[in-house]
Amino acid sequence: MDTMRDRFTTVTSRLLDENPRVALVLAEIGRDAFTEAQSRHPDRVVNVGIREQLLVGAGAGMALTGLRPILHTFASFLVERPFEQVKLDLGHQDVGAVLVSAAASYDWPAGGFTHMAPGDVALLDTLDGWTVHVPGHPDEAEALLRHAVAAGDDKVYVRLSVQANVDARPVDGARFHTVREGRSGVVVAVGPLLDQVLAATDGLDVTVLYATTVRPFDAAGLRRATASAGPDVVLVEPYLAGTSTAAANDALADVPHRVLGLGVGRRELRKYGSIEEHVAAHGLDARSLRERIAGFLNGQSLNG
Template sequence: MDTMRDRFAPVVSRLLDEDPRVAVVLAEIGKDGFAEARRRHPDRVINVGIREQLLVGAAAGLALTGLRPVVHTFASFLVERPFEQVKLDLGHQDVGAVLVSAAASYDWPAGGYTHMAPGDVALLDTLDGWTVHVPGHPDEAETLLRHAVAAGDDKVYVRLSVQSNAQARPVDGERFVTVREGRSGVVVAVGPVLDAVLEATEGLDATVLYATTVRPFDADALRRATRAAGTDVVLVEPYLAGTSTAAAGEALVDVPYRVLGLGVGRAELRRYGRVEQHTAAHGLDARSLRERISGFFGQAAAGS
């Protein structure tokens, strides 16, 4: 199966052909995927070199002229390094862009901590008006990319990962999807952690919601699920643990509730290792999730 990033350049290249407003801004990373598109649209495929602050600033300038810029590099270079430009050039000037990241939280362990960005969504949470998509499958990534580019002049972040669920789910860029229904708790699985969550909750009497758009947070879906399953809620996110606990709390502000936020820990793991080893170390593998979720709900699955 191809990866989400494998889909990125072909999809956006087609969008360049279809929509004269679309522009692509790169900082060396990913440029080879747009070589042909650059020949066809030299004025709308721009490589600024290894200058990430300029990457976002140039995108804001294009947006001010009426274009719809799609901006791409690793998450740590797209959100963290040029955060001032994201805050001011886009946010303060009230112009939109589609930021599309690669490498997620730890997709390239050999790159070291400079190429890891588990805090990207939490950082964007400090700003107003961002839509955040976290696809869990290449097909979903394609759908959400198209949705993001078509979203007027909004500020949109699309978080791509090499980690993927085995099958795509129907996503619409807005609502959570109910994957499993139960009566003893709700688990919200974000993007590529869904398969691990489904394995971890097998035999537990829990509702599983699948989220690929986490901002705005689908408060209505969570409220509906808790009416039948109770207000014990576990959030499993492929980035910084606890990123969405405040959003869940706001959704349930009028009822007593408990919430557990699972995700990438704050401790830096200094050995490169493999993606799977980082997943296990952060407790995001199915075995660890089962122990933590069942313990929180106070349940023991049959045969566990």
């Protein structure tokens, strides 16, 4: 199976051929994968070098001319480092772009903390009007990327990861999808953590919702699920733990409920390790998830 990033390269190259409005801005990362596309569309494929603030600024300038720019680099360099440009050049100027990241929270542990971005979605939450897609499979990444490019002039973030579920699920760029139904609580699995959640909840009487679009948050979908499964909610997110707890609480504001947010911890892990070791250290492996989910649904008070 190809990776989400492999699929991004293939699909973006096709979009450049198919749609004269699409442009691509790179900051060194990924440039070799787009050599042929750049030769075909030298006016719409631009590599600004290791200048991430310029990456966003150039994309915003393209958007002002009527283009639909796709901006790509590692998440830490796409959202965190040029955050002022994301806020001002895109947000304040009220223009849209499609930000497509790589490396997720810890996809390249050997790169160290500079190449990790568990706080990216939480940071975008401080801004207005962003759609955030978190695919869990290359097929989903393709569908959501095409959806993002076609979304008029909206501001869209597509968060890619080398972690992926075995099977693709239907995605529509809006709603949570019910994977399993139960009566003792709701577990929302985001993107590439679905397989871990399904293994963790095997045999538990819970509803499992699958979320690949987390902003806007599907409040109506969560309310429908809790109406039949009960008001206990566990959010399992592949980025900073608790990122969506406020959104879940708002969705259920008029209903007595409990929410547990699981995800990447705030403590920096200072050893490279492997992806699997980072998953386990943050309690996102199936065994740890089962213990934490079951404990919470059994009435224990647990912190994410």
